[in-house]
Amino acid sequence: MPRFVLSLHTPPSDHDTTQRLVSFAQACLAQGHTIDAIFLYQQGIYHASNNLDLPSDELQITQLWQQLADQNINLMLCVTAAEKRGLDIKNTSVFAVAGLAEFAMLASDADKWVQFK
Amino acid sequence: MPRFVLSLHTPPSDHDTTQRLVSFAQACLAQGHTIDAIFLYQQGIYHASNNLDLPSDELQITQLWQQLADQNINLMLCVTAAEKRGLDIKNTSVFAVAGLAEFAMLASDADKWVQFK
Amino acid sequence: MINVLVISQSSPFDDLNIRDALDMTLIFAAVDQNVSWLFSGPAVLALKKHQQPSAIGIKDFFKNIKTLEIYDVENIYVCEKSLFDYGLSKHDLLVPAKTLNFSEQQALIRNQKHVVNI
Amino acid sequence: MINVLVISQSSPFDDLNIRDALDMTLIFAAVDQNVSWLFSGPAVLALKKHQQPSAIGIKDFFKNIKTLEIYDVENIYVCEKSLFDYGLSKHDLLVPAKTLNFSEQQALIRNQKHVVNI
């Protein structure tokens, strides 16, 4: 059974890339593949903000991440990238604060790493 | 006496653009010009995060903004841009939460508007 | 009343750039300034008809672009060469826009107090 | 042990891209994988000697790039064409790097399990 890791490099204001990563992840799961981690890196770390409630005609970013969390997907936030960018790493929504090493080990074991940017 | 408004469009992780805007602002002030506003727009809004304490060998972003605030420069944050990007608009460091209209009026009255990106 | 020009060069779904430019254009109209909006490069695609971002959960900001006329933003310009590059003609566009060649764009820029690139 | 390639295409002071790529490269070395780092386009300038960001308060990340060898990152590659485009030669570089033409870059990519563009 193929195992994936996905990484997101764009901020939450890039709605198009965000919905694409989520659609890809859901397609992976629907085909029975495993997602070992979705990793926020570079500007992607801003997705772990606690203040992302957008009006109902906007992309429901918080809800999309919650749905992935409900499916027990490992949602990881790079702590180094987050600290450099001023994110509050004590309140990181559904994302677990993690070191790069943790992600690198998962990526090394995975069959495929797909970047979204 | 010439009056300037400056706008910043890049996030705090763009250290180079940040230091350049600050150096330009200080040069304006040293020449006796007026700065009516420095306005955070687009990804620039992340400068108003309260968690931007970087190690001492890094650009001291918080301190640079504090120095401008101490010189009574009007540091403004675009509320619309901030809400769309998940910034905590209740804790915005030395930046005043402002509407676009407020900035547009200051820009209309200013002699020069210089963008930093 | 000042002349202010907003220039867009980003493709429609590239971050919120087009929406940020739209907000800026509308607000200068709201505070009674003479605002113009120039679409250049891939930004001309933001005026392309029949796009439907709500199909993937993204806000339909093309609807908002259509309201420019209601808010008295009449100076909408597109780069002629860019329209050609992306295979568009004037009747593919959401709103009536004036097509400008490069020397007309130079003249437009020269006529402004402020030019802002978003 | 897997082969992983980090590609950099950003100029040295473009956001934290080069530093993010450096962190990624070092960490794969730290977890004992066979990591390579390819500098292409304006990223080759990140290897240019004698730059001094600390003069403007920016962290001297060139020092960290020099430590790659200490951390056993030996596969540092630069695009030959990009070096030429920016007027650099091998002895302008901070670290010993292998110059690759395009077909060698193709072979490098083909040899990887993961390729990450940062």
Added chain:
Amino acid sequence: MSTLHIFSKTLNNYCANQLGNLIRPTDKVLLLGDACFSKKQFRQFSDSLLLLAQDITVRAITLSDNDTAISYEEFVALTLSTNQSITW
């Protein structure tokens, strides 16, 4: 042996003359998002482009004969049938 090359922005965002030399005839070129708007210009990298079906529908883009629209399921399968992917 083939590599999957993924693009999500219009061509002007990339160094086309560099990339043209890194993409081999046996490789796959997949356009996502706004990259679909530049399909004419991306043709220099491959005779038969792949485009994400949903993204072309959203953008009201019509396909030419040489292009293939693919679903998310096919996108996932493509990452598995190629040796490595690069998101440029």
Added chain:
Amino acid sequence: MSTLHIFSKTLNNYCANQLGNLIRPTDKVLLLGDACFSKKQFRQFSDSLLLLAQDITVRAITLSDNDTAISYEEFVALTLSTNQSITW
């Protein structure tokens, strides 16, 4: 009448063939930050480029005869002596 054109990234980040048509011979072209690395390529826009002195020092760039290094004070003055500026 002249416009100040400001660039802060290497040339590949801009649509050079668009911009080449918008910059007039009487305009000023100022390179900041990493744009200074591309001064050779930016020469197509102007015979005499202006570069921010501090930014070329940081990057260990040497100037050619046609180029002029300017201070922040001169940068401020330049925004005042031109009719409008555009940060591309």
